[in-house]
Amino acid sequence: MNAFEYAMPKSIDEAISLLSETPGESQVMAGGTDLVTALKQGIVSPKRVVSLRHIDELKSIEASGDGLRIGAMATLDDLAAHDGVKAGAASIVTAIKGIGSQQITSIGTIGGDLCQLPRDWYFRLGFGLVAQYEGKDLVAEGDNRYHAIFGNDGPAKFVNASVLAPALIALGAKASVVGSGGAKREIALEELFHAPKKSEDGNTTLASNEIVTHILLPLGARKNALYHVKPRHGLDWPIVSAAVAFENDGGKAKNARGGLGHVAPMPWVSASAAKALEGAALDEDTAAKVGAAAAEGASPLSRNAYKVHLTKVAVKRAILAAMA
Amino acid sequence: MAKNAWPPADKTVLMGKRIARLDGPAKSTGRAKYAYDMNRPGMLYARLLSSPHAAAKVTAINLDEAKKVPGVVGAWAEIATAEPDNEVRYAGEIxxxxxxxxxxxxREALTKIQVQYQVLPHLVDDTDATKSDGREQGEDKPDAAAVDAAISGAxxxxxxxxxxxCITHACHESHGQVCEFGADGNLYVWPSTQNVSAYAGGLKDASGLAVNQIFVDCQYMGGGFGSKFDSGRWGAISVRISKETGKPVKLMLERDQELLIGGNRPSAYADVTVGATKDGTISVWSSNAWGSGGMGGAGRLGVPYVFTKIPNVRTLSKGVRTNRRGAVAWRAPGHPQxxxxxxxxxxxxxxxxxxxxLEFFLKNVALTDRPEVYTEELKIAADMIGYKDKAHLRSNPTPGTLKRGLGIGIHTWGGIGNDSQTEVVINPDGAVSVSIGTQDLGVGTRTAVAIVAAETLGLPLDKVQANIGKNSYPPSGASGGSTTIGGVSASTRDASTIALNALLEKVAPVLGVTVDELEARDGKIQVxxxxxxxxxxxxxxxxxxxxPISGRGENKRGKGVSDGTILDDQGVGGVQIADVSVDVETGQVFxxxxxxxxDCGRIVDLLTAESQVYGALIMGVTYALYEECIYDNITGRMLNADLEFYRLATLADVGKLKVHMMTGPGYDTRGVIGLGEPPVIAPGAAISNAVANAIGVRVPTLPLTPEKVLAALEQGGKLA
Known part of the structure; x- marks a missing residue:
C-alpha cells in the first residue's frame, strides 16, 4: 500500500471537488470491502482516497414515483431489509443473501457493488484489466475458467463482478451520476459499464471525477427473480447469475427484461432471451427455451464453455423462480 | 504402589470421557496469544520480497530506494546475484x-526494491507427465508378464x-515468529511451530548461539498440518535481522506467501486397471502414477492402498519436478492421494x-491388514448413514436434477507414540505441575496431558497445572505423523506414577500399610x-x-516407558461414508x-478425539470439493494465492457430520494411538465415490468443481 490522502467530504459537491483536483489519481471509496484489499495489494495506488461514508444524503432509500431512489451508500443489508425491495424486487434480496458474508453485506453498499473492480486473477496479480504479458493475451491463452463468454471479442475478457447489476438491469433501474461542476446525468444502468480497450480505461463509463449518487429503481407488479451458481454455499461469488423481470399478462410474459452476471466484462443484456420470453406462455418449456436463447452468440474461451451451459440453466431457473 | 499400565476403561474418572479443552475460553475470548499477537517494546516488522517468476536468475538487486522509505531500518538481499546461487526455482522464492x-x-519498502531477473523457461503444469521434459524421477519397472496375464484373464x-x-496447507496462522535478544544475551523466540523442543536448532547459525541459549515459547498455534516442523528461512532471516538491528523482530508470511511457499501436498494422477472375479473378488491391480509437489517432485504413490493383499500387482510411479515450491509433509503424507x-x-x-x-468392500476386506476392524466399522458407518435405505447402484440413479449418492472410503495409519519426556512436581501444599516440551496444534494436547496426570494422581482436572510449549521443559517429539498423543500420554503417565509412588512412600507408614496397598483416587490416598x-x-x-517431589517420565518410541510398560500402540483403520447430492444441471456438489x-486405541479425551475427526472431515470436504493450487502456464505464477479463489469450505458447505469413535474390547484395551492423520485420508475417496454413485459417471480428479462435474457428465452422455 502506498501512502495516500484520505478525504472525508460531507457533501456530494465537496466530493466532486476533491476528485476534480486530482484527475485520475483519486479513488472513490464506498464500503471499502474490496478497495482496502486492492490498496494493500497495490492493485490501485491512488494519491487520494475519497470516502463517501460521511455524505448522509447518499445513504437514504426513499420512495420516488412508482419506485425507489436509493442512495449509492445504502448498505446491502439496508437494501435487503427494505420493505419495498422485499415486496417488489426479490431478485435483489436473493443476490445480496447469496454473498454469504454478514461482514460484507453490513458495510458493502449498492454503489460499491456496482462500481467494484473485477475479481479477475490476472488483474489482481497486476497484469491490468486488459491482461497482457510479453505480448500474450493472458486470458485467451491462459486459465480462463472464470472469464467472459460474451462480449469478449475485444481485449478485455474479465467479468463484471457486480452481484446486483443483473437484477437492477432486469428491473429497469437507472443510475444518477454527478460529475464536473455538479453536472447531473441519468443513465440506464447498463450504460454505466463498458469493456475497456486499454487497462487504464477502467471498467465503468464514469469520468474520474464522477460518482454514482443514486439508483432509481422502478417497482411495479412484476414477477422477478435471480438465480446464481456459486461454488460454495458460504462466502463466495457467482460463476454465473441471471435475473429476469416480467409482467404476467394472462399467463404470458409482458415487458420482459433480463440481465446476466459474471459472463462478460459488463453485466450482459441478452436481446435474444428477452425476445424469446416476450409474449411467451409462462411455463417450463418457455423457461428452457429462453435459457437456450440466452446462450445464443456466446463465444466461450478455451476452458469456460461450461459457463455457457450454466447460463442456460441459470436463466431457466430464474424464470421458473419468478413464475413461482 | 501405582502402576504404569492404564486402568481398565470402565474404572477411569477422566480418561475417555468428553472433556472440554482447558484453553477453550482463552482462545474464544482472544486472551490466547499466538505468535502474530506477540508484541515487544521497540519491535520491528520484517517482510519478505518474493520472486514473481517461477524460473529465473537474479542478476542485480538494488535496495537503495527501499532503505529511504521513512521508518525502514534495513533492507537485505536474500539471494545471490551471481552464479551459481542466484537461481529462482519457483514463484514466491525469497x-x-x-x-x-x-x-x-x-510493505511499502518491498515495492521499492529493484530486482533484475533473467527469466528462464518454467514448467508448472503437473497434470500431464508426458509434457514433463525429462523432469521425471524414480520410475520403477517391475516384471510385467504375470500381471498382464492376470489382467487379460480377469x-x-x-x-x-x-x-x-496439488494443494497447500493453507494454515490459518501463517508461518513465522517473533524473536528478541535479551539483555542476558539469550535469544527468545515466539514461533508458530509443531516442534517446540527441537525448534531452536534451526536458529543456531543465524543467532550464533548454542541451543541452550535459545528459549522457544509457543503456547498456541493456528494450524501446521505438517508444514511447521522447522524454523524455515523466514525464521533464520528474522533472527539475523534482530541480531543486526538489536531490536525484536516480527516476521510472519503474508497470505499469498503462505500459499506459495508454506508447503505443498503433492498432486497424484494415475492410469489404473483393476480386475476381479465375477463374484466380486479383486484379482489384479495395475497402475501408472505420477505426481508433483514442486521442485522436488513427489514420492512413490503407495497403491493399491489398504487392499495390499491383491494377488497380482504392478505399480509404476514417478515424480515430476516442476517450478513450484516443493512438497512438505501434509497430514498423512501420500495417503489421501x-x-x-x-x-x-x-x-x-x-x-x-x-x-x-458396501457389499463389495465387505467382500474384499480379506485383502486388507485389518479385516475384522474394517468389517465392524463398515457396518457401523452404514447404520449411521442409513445405508440400506439410501443405497442404489450407480446404474440406477435417483430421479430429478438433484441426484443423491453414497460413497465409501477406508484408510489406515500407524500413529505410534513419539519420544517424549514429562516432569511432574507434587508440592507440599498439594499443587501439581506437569511440564512437557510438547505443543498443542489446537487439537487438545494440553488438555490430554492434564487428563492423564489428574487421572493417575486421582485428582480433579483443575488441580493440575499443565505446562507445555517451551523448550525449557522436558523434551517431547515433534507433532507429526500422529505421534503426539501416544508419546505425551505415556511419558505423562510414567512421570505421574513415579511422583505418586514417591508420595505413597510417605503416606504408607502413616496409614500403617505398605505402599502396594495404596491407591490415589477421588482426591485421596486410600487403601x-x-x-x-x-x-x-x-x-x-x-x-x-x-x-516438593518430582517424577521424570519418559516414553521411548516403540520401547515403552521407564519400566518398559508399553502405553501406546500403532495401526488403526477407519471407514468414512459420504452422502451427497449433485445438481446435474449446474455441477454443484452438496x-x-x-x-x-x-479407532485410535485407548482414548484420552473423547471430546477432543471426536473434534479431531470433525476437523479432518471439514478439511477433507475442502480438498474434495474446492482446494487446488492453480498455476498459470504462461507466467508461472499461482493465480489463486489468496483465500478468495483458493477456496476453503465454510461451515455452510460441510453438511451434517457424524463421528463415531470405536471403544470397547479390541479398541480401548490397546494403548494410546495418534489421530492427527487417519480421519483426513479417506474424505476425498468417499466424496468422489458418492458423486460417482449419484451421477452415474466418475469425475476423475479432485477437486470436484462444477466445471469438472459438468465435463464428466457431458463425456458420459449424461448432461441434461
Whole structure:
C-alpha cells in the first residue's frame, strides 16, 4: 500500500471537488470491502482516497414515483431489509443473501457493488484489466475458467463482478451520476459499464471525477427473480447469475427484461432471451427455451464453455423462480 | 504402589470421557496469544520480497530506494546475484527482506526494491507427465508378464484415470515468529511451530548461539498440518535481522506467501486397471502414477492402498519436478492421494459388476491388514448413514436434477507414540505441575496431558497445572505423523506414577500399610481394599515437609516407558461414508451427511478425539470439493494465492457430520494411538465415490468443481 490522502467530504459537491483536483489519481471509496484489499495489494495506488461514508444524503432509500431512489451508500443489508425491495424486487434480496458474508453485506453498499473492480486473477496479480504479458493475451491463452463468454471479442475478457447489476438491469433501474461542476446525468444502468480497450480505461463509463449518487429503481407488479451458481454455499461469488423481470399478462410474459452476471466484462443484456420470453406462455418449456436463447452468440474461451451451459440453466431457473 | 499400565476403561474418572479443552475460553475470548499477537517494546516488522517468476536468475538487486522509505531500518538481499546461487526455482522464492518500525513502511519498502531477473523457461503444469521434459524421477519397472496375464484373464475389469490436484496447507496462522535478544544475551523466540523442543536448532547459525541459549515459547498455534516442523528461512532471516538491528523482530508470511511457499501436498494422477472375479473378488491391480509437489517432485504413490493383499500387482510411479515450491509433509503424507486413487478404481469396479459398493468392500476386506476392524466399522458407518435405505447402484440413479449418492472410503495409519519426556512436581501444599516440551496444534494436547496426570494422581482436572510449549521443559517429539498423543500420554503417565509412588512412600507408614496397598483416587490416598482408610490429598502432600517431589517420565518410541510398560500402540483403520447430492444441471456438489468411524486405541479425551475427526472431515470436504493450487502456464505464477479463489469450505458447505469413535474390547484395551492423520485420508475417496454413485459417471480428479462435474457428465452422455 502506498501512502495516500484520505478525504472525508460531507457533501456530494465537496466530493466532486476533491476528485476534480486530482484527475485520475483519486479513488472513490464506498464500503471499502474490496478497495482496502486492492490498496494493500497495490492493485490501485491512488494519491487520494475519497470516502463517501460521511455524505448522509447518499445513504437514504426513499420512495420516488412508482419506485425507489436509493442512495449509492445504502448498505446491502439496508437494501435487503427494505420493505419495498422485499415486496417488489426479490431478485435483489436473493443476490445480496447469496454473498454469504454478514461482514460484507453490513458495510458493502449498492454503489460499491456496482462500481467494484473485477475479481479477475490476472488483474489482481497486476497484469491490468486488459491482461497482457510479453505480448500474450493472458486470458485467451491462459486459465480462463472464470472469464467472459460474451462480449469478449475485444481485449478485455474479465467479468463484471457486480452481484446486483443483473437484477437492477432486469428491473429497469437507472443510475444518477454527478460529475464536473455538479453536472447531473441519468443513465440506464447498463450504460454505466463498458469493456475497456486499454487497462487504464477502467471498467465503468464514469469520468474520474464522477460518482454514482443514486439508483432509481422502478417497482411495479412484476414477477422477478435471480438465480446464481456459486461454488460454495458460504462466502463466495457467482460463476454465473441471471435475473429476469416480467409482467404476467394472462399467463404470458409482458415487458420482459433480463440481465446476466459474471459472463462478460459488463453485466450482459441478452436481446435474444428477452425476445424469446416476450409474449411467451409462462411455463417450463418457455423457461428452457429462453435459457437456450440466452446462450445464443456466446463465444466461450478455451476452458469456460461450461459457463455457457450454466447460463442456460441459470436463466431457466430464474424464470421458473419468478413464475413461482 | 501405582502402576504404569492404564486402568481398565470402565474404572477411569477422566480418561475417555468428553472433556472440554482447558484453553477453550482463552482462545474464544482472544486472551490466547499466538505468535502474530506477540508484541515487544521497540519491535520491528520484517517482510519478505518474493520472486514473481517461477524460473529465473537474479542478476542485480538494488535496495537503495527501499532503505529511504521513512521508518525502514534495513533492507537485505536474500539471494545471490551471481552464479551459481542466484537461481529462482519457483514463484514466491525469497529474494530480499526489509525491516521497519511499522508494517506499512515494511510493505511499502518491498515495492521499492529493484530486482533484475533473467527469466528462464518454467514448467508448472503437473497434470500431464508426458509434457514433463525429462523432469521425471524414480520410475520403477517391475516384471510385467504375470500381471498382464492376470489382467487379460480377469472376468471383470475397468480402466480409468484418477487423481487430485496439488494443494497447500493453507494454515490459518501463517508461518513465522517473533524473536528478541535479551539483555542476558539469550535469544527468545515466539514461533508458530509443531516442534517446540527441537525448534531452536534451526536458529543456531543465524543467532550464533548454542541451543541452550535459545528459549522457544509457543503456547498456541493456528494450524501446521505438517508444514511447521522447522524454523524455515523466514525464521533464520528474522533472527539475523534482530541480531543486526538489536531490536525484536516480527516476521510472519503474508497470505499469498503462505500459499506459495508454506508447503505443498503433492498432486497424484494415475492410469489404473483393476480386475476381479465375477463374484466380486479383486484379482489384479495395475497402475501408472505420477505426481508433483514442486521442485522436488513427489514420492512413490503407495497403491493399491489398504487392499495390499491383491494377488497380482504392478505399480509404476514417478515424480515430476516442476517450478513450484516443493512438497512438505501434509497430514498423512501420500495417503489421501493413494486412498482416492485406490478407492475410486475399486468403486468403479463394483459399479461395473453392478454390485453394491458396501457389499463389495465387505467382500474384499480379506485383502486388507485389518479385516475384522474394517468389517465392524463398515457396518457401523452404514447404520449411521442409513445405508440400506439410501443405497442404489450407480446404474440406477435417483430421479430429478438433484441426484443423491453414497460413497465409501477406508484408510489406515500407524500413529505410534513419539519420544517424549514429562516432569511432574507434587508440592507440599498439594499443587501439581506437569511440564512437557510438547505443543498443542489446537487439537487438545494440553488438555490430554492434564487428563492423564489428574487421572493417575486421582485428582480433579483443575488441580493440575499443565505446562507445555517451551523448550525449557522436558523434551517431547515433534507433532507429526500422529505421534503426539501416544508419546505425551505415556511419558505423562510414567512421570505421574513415579511422583505418586514417591508420595505413597510417605503416606504408607502413616496409614500403617505398605505402599502396594495404596491407591490415589477421588482426591485421596486410600487403601485400595478399605477406602475408608485414607488421607485427603492435601494432607498426604503435607507429609512432604518443605521439599516438593518430582517424577521424570519418559516414553521411548516403540520401547515403552521407564519400566518398559508399553502405553501406546500403532495401526488403526477407519471407514468414512459420504452422502451427497449433485445438481446435474449446474455441477454443484452438496454434502448431505458425512460419517466417520475411527479407532485410535485407548482414548484420552473423547471430546477432543471426536473434534479431531470433525476437523479432518471439514478439511477433507475442502480438498474434495474446492482446494487446488492453480498455476498459470504462461507466467508461472499461482493465480489463486489468496483465500478468495483458493477456496476453503465454510461451515455452510460441510453438511451434517457424524463421528463415531470405536471403544470397547479390541479398541480401548490397546494403548494410546495418534489421530492427527487417519480421519483426513479417506474424505476425498468417499466424496468422489458418492458423486460417482449419484451421477452415474466418475469425475476423475479432485477437486470436484462444477466445471469438472459438468465435463464428466457431458463425456458420459449424461448432461441434461
Amino acid at each position: 529474494i530480499a527482506s526489509v525491516a521497519a518500525t511499522s508494517e506499512e513502511a515494511a 472376468e471383470v475389469k475397468v480402466s480409468g484415470k484418477y487423481g487430485l490436484a 493413494a486412498c482416492l486413487i485406490t478407492m475410486a478404481a475399486i468403486a468403479d469396479l463394483a459399479a461395473e459388476l453392478k454390485m453394491d459398493e 485400595a481394599a478399605t477406602p475408608s482408610k485414607s488421607l485427603p490429598w492435601a494432607k498426604a502432600c503435607s507429609l512432604l515437609g518443605q521439599m 454434502i448431505n451427511e458425512f460419517v466417520a468411524v475411527q
